Amino acid sequence: MAMNRKQWRKYIKKTRRKKIRQKLAQHRDAAEAKAEALRLADPDYVMYLREREQLERMASEWEEERRRFENALWLDREKEAQSLFAEKRQKLEEEQRDEKEKRDRIRKEFEEMEMKAKAAKAEKERLLQEFLKKQQERERMFAEYLVGIDDHLPVLRESSHSRPDRNPCVFFGKVGACRFGVRCSSDHAIPGLSELLLLPNFFAHPALDHQQHPEYGLDSSIEFDDDELYRSYTEFFMDVIEEFESFGPISGFFVTRNFEPHLRGNVYVQYEKVRDAAKAYQRMNGRFYASKQLRVEFRAPIVWTAAVCGLFERSRCQKGKSCNYLHLLVNPVAKYRYDHFKELQSARQSQRQSQRSQLIERSWDDVDIPAKQRANWRWSETPEVEQPSHKSRSTSTTSGLRKNRSRSRESADSSRNRSSSSRRSRSRNRSRHRSRERDRREEKQKRHSRSRSRSPERKKSKTKKKKRNRSRSRSSRTSREKSKKKSTK
Ligand SMILES: [Zn+2]
Numbered sequence: 001m002a003m004n005r006k007q008w009r010k011y012i013k014k015t016r017r018k019k020i021r022q023k024l025a026q027h028r029d030a031a032e033a034k035a036e037a038l039r040l041a042d043p044d045y046v047m048y049l050r051e052r053e054q055l056e057r058m059a060s061e062w063e064e065e066r067r068r069f070e071n072a073l074w075l076d077r078e079k080e081a082q083s084l085f086a087e088k089r090q091k092l093e094e095e096q097r098d099e100k101e102k103r104d105r106i107r108k109e110f111e112e113m114e115m116k117a118k119a120a121k122a123e124k125e126r127l128l129q130e131f132l133k134k135q136q137e138r139e140r141m142f143a144e145y146l147v148g149i150d151d152h153l154p155v156l157r158e159s160s161h162s163r164p165d166r167n168p169c170v171f172f173g174k175v176g177a178c179r180f181g182v183r184c185s186s187d188h189a190i191p192g193l194s195e196l197l198l199l200p201n202f203f204a205h206p207a208l209d210h211q212q213h214p215e216y217g218l219d220s221s222i223e224f225d226d227d228e229l230y231r232s233y234t235e236f237f238m239d240v241i242e243e244f245e246s247f248g249p250i251s252g253f254f255v256t257r258n259f260e261p262h263l264r265g266n267v268y269v270q271y272e273k274v275r276d277a278a279k280a281y282q283r284m285n286g287r288f289y290a291s292k293q294l295r296v297e298f299r300a301p302i303v304w305t306a307a308v309c310g311l312f313e314r315s316r317c318q319k320g321k322s323c324n325y326l327h328l329l330v331n332p333v334a335k336y337r338y339d340h341f342k343e344l345q346s347a348r349q350s351q352r353q354s355q356r357s358q359l360i361e362r363s364w365d366d367v368d369i370p371a372k373q374r375a376n377w378r379w380s381e382t383p384e385v386e387q388p389s390h391k392s393r394s395t396s397t398t399s400g401l402r403k404n405r406s407r408s409r410e411s412a413d414s415s416r417n418r419s420s421s422s423r424r425s426r427s428r429n430r431s432r433h434r435s436r437e438r439d440r441r442e443e444k445q446k447r448h449s450r451s452r453s454r455s456p457e458r459k460k461s462k463t464k465k466k467k468r469n470r471s472r473s474r475s476s477r478t479s480r481e482k483s484k485k486k487s488t489k
Pocket residue numbers: 169170171172178179180181184185186187188
């Protein structure tokens with residue numbers, strides 16, 4: 001490298017300064033070494049050095065100790081933290097496990113539920129299919145019956161019950177309809193086939209709509225009078241009766257004008273023959289009349305005298321719109337017109353006739369037999385009448401007679417008079433009856449005492465017999481009254 005003069009001089013100076021510095025340093029070191037040597041020669045200094053060394057060692061030892069201690073402390077803490085962590089982790093695991101179990105359980109339950117629902121659905125489907133099959137079968141049998149085959153008549157006649165385990169509904173039995181409908185807690189029995197058809201709510205008229213005005217609380221039916229109702233009914237009757245007559249002879253056609261919804265505009269059609277009713281059912285059920293679909297149901301025979309409100313016929317029904325007996329519309333032509341009091345009279349007459357024939361056929365002794373029962377109503381061990389057994393009460397004729405006898409003798413006699421021969425003069429009859437009655441009583445007494453002496457049990461009841469005699473000596477009327485009281489209790 002070529003250097004110019006200036007640079008050269010600079011370099012020379014630099015090296016010179018360096019040499020000087022080095023020389024000075026050498027001197028200084030030498031001086032220091034000398035001083036050190038001098039100092040080392042001093043025993044105090046040596047002592048000082050030794051002490052310092054010792055101190056330094058102690059310090060380092062202490063430091064070491066401290067470090068060990070801290071380390072141990074750290075280890076302790078670490079251990080603690082580790083255990084804490086482990087605990088936490090265990091807890092977490094447990095929680096997770098629980099959660100999983102819970103989830104599994106829920107899933108299992110859900111699956112089970114689903115299975116059950118599936119099974120229920122399948123069962124429902126099966127039942128539905130069964131029902132449809134039965135229905136089809138029934139329809140087939142019904143169709144066969146309509147063309148004159150009577151093979152399935154017993155099956156077709158079978159009643160369907162809404163609640164077979166309950167008592168029959170009184171109202172349904174009486175009028176063929178019940179205000180509770182299918183929700184009724186009693187049993188509604190609907191025959192599969194019968195002469196009587198019911199078309200619920202078939203006849204409709206605004207006058208029968210029992211609705212309260214929301215603001216005025218007035219009946220909306222007020223504006224309609226009976227004339228309007230009957231005009232409408234006549235039209236309806238003429239329209240409908242021909243259709244129903246086309247299936248066969250009818251013996252009754254009654255339409256209700258009640259306000260209660262389950263009796264409003266109900267049409268009862270009674271055929272003379274079941275097959276005609278079946279034909280009408282087949283044709284009319286589900287058909288439309290004045291854009292209203294008809295529902296036709298069979299009903300068990302109705303006792304009209306018990307179902308129709310007789311007071312309404314005389315326009316004296318107190319219950320008005322809430323009456324539960326049938327209020328019938330009067331049919332416009334004389335056909336199938338229902339006269340409640342005529343019906344009632346004829347029903348009573350036939351009842352009376354049957355009663356009379358029963359009484360004529362039986363003599364008193366016939367009616368009273370068996371003797372055991374007879375002993376119950378008047379003969380007894382005490383002034384009180386023995387309670388008759390329930391079985392003996394169940395026969396209607398004997399119970400009726402017994403009731404008569406428990407009354408005062410006059411009334412009993414008079415009732416008998418009426419039933420046997422009312423044409424005889426009453427007083428003669430009465431005296432004759434009295435004497436006859438006395439004779440009979442004596443005879444009975446004899447018979448009774450005979451039967452007593454025969455039975456071994458009776459021997460020990462001698463005292464009782466005495467008592468009985470005594471009691472009989474009392475006025476018979478008071479004892480009878482007493483017994484009556486007891487029986488009513
Ligand atoms: Zn009911």
